Amino acid sequence: MSYRGIVENGVVKLTDGASLPDGTEVTIVPAEVAERRDSVDTNDRRTIGQKLTDLGRSVESMPCDLPEDLAINHDHYLHGLPKQKP
Secondary structure (H helix, E strand, C coil): CCCCEEEECCEEEECCCCCCCCCCCCCCCCHHHHHHHHCCCCCCCCCHHHHHHHHHHHHHCCCCCCCCCHHHHHHHHHHCCCCCCC
16 A cells, blocks of 8 residues: 655655554655656566667667777876877
């Protein structure tokens, strides 16, 4: 069972006339977080490896402004060391 409410001055006030007995332990999840969690596809049976592979493929097609020699010259770009020749 779930209840809805709003926060007023740091206190959660339940809406729709709902009430819980004093001492009831509760877990508060903001509605937007609960909605995002509910929107996750629980029928997705891909392994984590398959999901990461798909993510990598989707990122490959995105535009990138990184230098082409970043792999060999990362110390140059991060720390200012002299560039390495490819």
